[in-house]
Amino acid sequence: MIPLSWYLILSAALFSIGLFGVLARRNAIAILLGVELMLNAVNINLVAFWRYLDPTVMTGQVFAIIVFAVAAAEVAVGLALVISVYRNRKTVVADELDMMKW
Amino acid sequence: MTILFLITAVVILASAMMVVTSRNLVHAALWLVASLFGVAMLYAQLNASFMAVVQVVVYIGAIAILFIFAVMLTRREIRDKGPGLNKNWGIAALVSLLTFGGLAVLLSNWSGFSQPSADFPSGFDAVGALGNALVSPDAFVLPFEVASILLVAALVGAVYIAYNPRSGDNRK
Amino acid sequence: MNFWANPIQVTADWLMGLFTGWGMTEVLASILTQLLGIVVMITIMLVIDILLVWIERKVVARFQDRLGPNRGGPFGLIQPFADIIKLFIKENITPAGVDKVVYNLAPILSVFSVLILWAIIPLAPVIIGVDLNVGLLYLVAAGAIGTLSIIMAGWSSNNKFALLGAFRQVAAMISYEIPMVVALLIPTVLAGTMGMLGISEAQQGMWYVFLSPLAALIFLISAVAELGRTPFDLSEGESEVVAGFHIEYSGMKFGWFYAGELLHAFTFGGFWGILFFGGYHFFGLENLGPLVAAAIVLFKALIGYWVIMWIKYTLMRIRIDHMLAFNWKFLVPLSLVVLMVTALLNTLLRDTSTWVMAVSMFLSNVLIAWVVIEILRGRSRTEREKVESPAQPVVEATH
Numbered sequence: 001m002i003p004l005s006w007y008l009i010l011s012a013a014l015f016s017i018g019l020f021g022v023l024a025r026r027n028a029i030a031i032l033l034g035v036e037l038m039l040n041a042v043n044i045n046l047v048a049f050w051r052y053l054d055p056t057v058m059t060g061q062v063f064a065i066i067v068f069a070v071a072a073a074e075v076a077v078g079l080a081l082v083i084s085v086y087r088n089r090k091t092v093v094a095d096e097l098d099m100m101k102w
Numbered sequence: 103m104t105i106l107f108l109i110t111a112v113v114i115l116a117s118a119m120m121v122v123t124s125r126n127l128v129h130a131a132l133w134l135v136a137s138l139f140g141v142a143m144l145y146a147q148l149n150a151s152f153m154a155v156v157q158v159v160v161y162i163g164a165i166a167i168l169f170i171f172a173v174m175l176t177r178r179e180i181r182d183k184g185p186g187l188n189k190n191w192g193i194a195a196l197v198s199l200l201t202f203g204g205l206a207v208l209l210s211n212w213s214g215f216s217q218p219s220a221d222f223p224s225g226f227d228a229v230g231a232l233g234n235a236l237v238s239p240d241a242f243v244l245p246f247e248v249a250s251i252l253l254v255a256a257l258v259g260a261v262y263i264a265y266n267p268r269s270g271d272n273r274k
Numbered sequence: 275m276n277f278w279a280n281p282i283q284v285t286a287d288w289l290m291g292l293f294t295g296w297g298m299t300e301v302l303a304s305i306l307t308q309l310l311g312i313v314v315m316i317t318i319m320l321v322i323d324i325l326l327v328w329i330e331r332k333v334v335a336r337f338q339d340r341l342g343p344n345r346g347g348p349f350g351l352i353q354p355f356a357d358i359i360k361l362f363i364k365e366n367i368t369p370a371g372v373d374k375v376v377y378n379l380a381p382i383l384s385v386f387s388v389l390i391l392w393a394i395i396p397l398a399p400v401i402i403g404v405d406l407n408v409g410l411l412y413l414v415a416a417g418a419i420g421t422l423s424i425i426m427a428g429w430s431s432n433n434k435f436a437l438l439g440a441f442r443q444v445a446a447m448i449s450y451e452i453p454m455v456v457a458l459l460i461p462t463v464l465a466g467t468m469g470m471l472g473i474s475e476a477q478q479g480m481w482y483v484f485l486s487p488l489a490a491l492i493f494l495i496s497a498v499a500e501l502g503r504t505p506f507d508l509s510e511g512e513s514e515v516v517a518g519f520h521i522e523y524s525g526m527k528f529g530w531f532y533a534g535e536l537l538h539a540f541t542f543g544g545f546w547g548i549l550f551f552g553g554y555h556f557f558g559l560e561n562l563g564p565l566v567a568a569a570i571v572l573f574k575a576l577i578g579y580w581v582i583m584w585i586k587y588t589l590m591r592i593r594i595d596h597m598l599a600f601n602w603k604f605l606v607p608l609s610l611v612v613l614m615v616t617a618l619l620n621t622l623l624r625d626t627s628t629w630v631m632a633v634s635m636f637l638s639n640v641l642i643a644w645v646v647i648e649i650l651r652g653r654s655r656t657e658r659e660k661v662e663s664p665a666q667p668v669v670e671a672t673h
Contacts, residue, residue, distance in 0.1 A: 033122075079169070
């Protein structure tokens with residue numbers, strides 16, 4: 001049987017990779033891709049805890065489904081913002097969006 | 103069983119690495135699809151069949167396609183130019199390694215870290231129990247309704263922000 | 275166990291015995307047996323695909339008052355083999371500037387998303403690939419993978435027409451997923467389960483098309499839109515975007531797209547038959563054996579496929595903005611109303627006899643349809659009056 005630790009390490013690794021994507025990428029859309037990876041890591045954690053501690057209590061899965069909804073909402077609004085910024089500033093590189101200096 | 107988990111884990115982590123290092127953004131979005139598919143395989147191994155299928159429908163069928171559309175709408179030309187990583191990528195790599203190490207140490211100090219899985223009661227209708235939990239008043243109906251309102255707000259907001267009155271296109 | 279009562283299990287047991295007799299471990303033998311079953315199923319599906327090419331060409335010919343292929347073999351039966359050979363020996367031109375991996379992966383994913391659907395179709399009470407308890411959502415998920423393959427094809431072709439066709443097709447497909455999901459929820463509510471076997475079993479008394487004909491109609495329309503067939507094939511019209519997302523594909527890669535589309539139509543015909551027309555139930559004929567039940571399901575799938583072809587070769591193409599307006603302003607509210615009424619009636623009348631529930635649900639559907647038609651008539655009357663009103667006289671300056 002696979003101990004719980006494997007799932008937790010996997011989700012920690014996925015979270016760290018997503019964190020690297022958010023911090024190190026130039027393009028704003030690539031930053032959003034990193035955020036998606038982090039949200040998926042959280043979901044893996046939640047579902048693993050649901051399965052390993054008590055599968056008859058549905059809290060873990062409900063939490064994961066709410067995270068799905070939040071991730072979908074955030075991606076929709078985030079990408080709309082990126083598209084709107086591209087229309088006005090003609091760039092999506094995060095470093096070049098620096099009109100508000102302070 | 104362990105072989106299946108190892109294959110799934112390799113798929114997830116390798117695709118995630120390719121997501122954050124791909125210079126071509128559409129390739130990065132497609133690697134994200136591969137990674138999300140790996141996560142769906144993981145849910146199936148955890149007896150969460152509903153979650154696995156909803157993961158494919160919501161993430162791959164909607165969010166990944168949204169990413170590809172956004173990438174195509176925000177390019178000055180067909181080819182991507184310029185480096186993919188910004189000038190702070192060394193510090194970012196250090197921070198993410200420290201985060202991974204910190205999380206691993208923190209979790210391994212927890213008493214239940216290496217516990218085996220609880221028994222999955224045979225004949226347990228996980229989908230039915232999930233449905234009951236989402237709509238029953240003494241379970242989670244309130245977060246469910248709030249999530250619906252959040253989605254409506256996001257829908258209206260996204261359409262409003264991205265609306266271009268000049269072209270008046272009616273693509274969703 | 276009798277072979278005719280449970281052919282799949284008997285064959286699987288024999289193969290397991292054979293493999294373990296050769297000295298393989300249990301796990302390896304079971305994996306090999308399952309792999310063999312998958313390969314056999316896919317082969318059967320692809321052979322049926324070849325037959326579908328022949329059926330398509332004959333039926334379209336009859337709709338257009340001509341004979342169709344009748345030179346290659348008796349009744350033109352060798353014609354699809356000639357087509358396949360032609361596609362194989364055609365030159366596979368890869369245009370310059372395409373993204374090679376994505377370009378080559380797209381037709382494979384497109385057929386893959388259709389073949390995986392056959393894992394959940396219940397051909398008989400004992401012949402089913404895997405009895406998922408979320409079978410209907412699996413159907414939607416496979417459609418999502420198909421959508422992805424079309425975007426990959428359109429983007430990687432390095433061709434503006436392909437991209438435009440792919441965008442339109444994907445916009446239509448993800449829009450029409452919503453009424454399809456809601457229409458799929460109606461058999462779920464009526465049967466109490468999302469599993470395909472459970473829905474087939476629950477139709478033993480009364481087929482769901484009689485309980486909710488509007489749901490069957492909405493599912494058919496959404497399925498035709500998901501398939502990308504006329505009247506919703508804007509991305510493939512030669513007068514619109516040359517050939518849509520498969521402009522730059524030649525040879526067998528185009529063959530994959532074409533065959534995949536036909537098999538997809540056949541699969542959706544099968545789902546229509548299983549979800550609304552009773553699956554393998556046919557007045558008790560399915561009790562003769564699982565192979566007879568499988569033949570019944572395939573026969574219903576053929577009838578569904580014929581209906582989809584009938585729609586294709588009779589109706590004209592719809593413009594993209596009309597298509598999306600039809601979805602968002604008509605199908606989505608209608609499907610939600612039908613779902614709410616069906617769920618309400620199902621809860622209220624769950625304990626009464628089948629006939630009371632059937633008649634009341636059918637009458638409720640008729641009522642909803644009548645109300646919708648009245649609303650549409652009022653709207654079209656105002657439109658017509660606006661168009662046909664006499665031209666306003668120009669006000670002349672008085673001299």
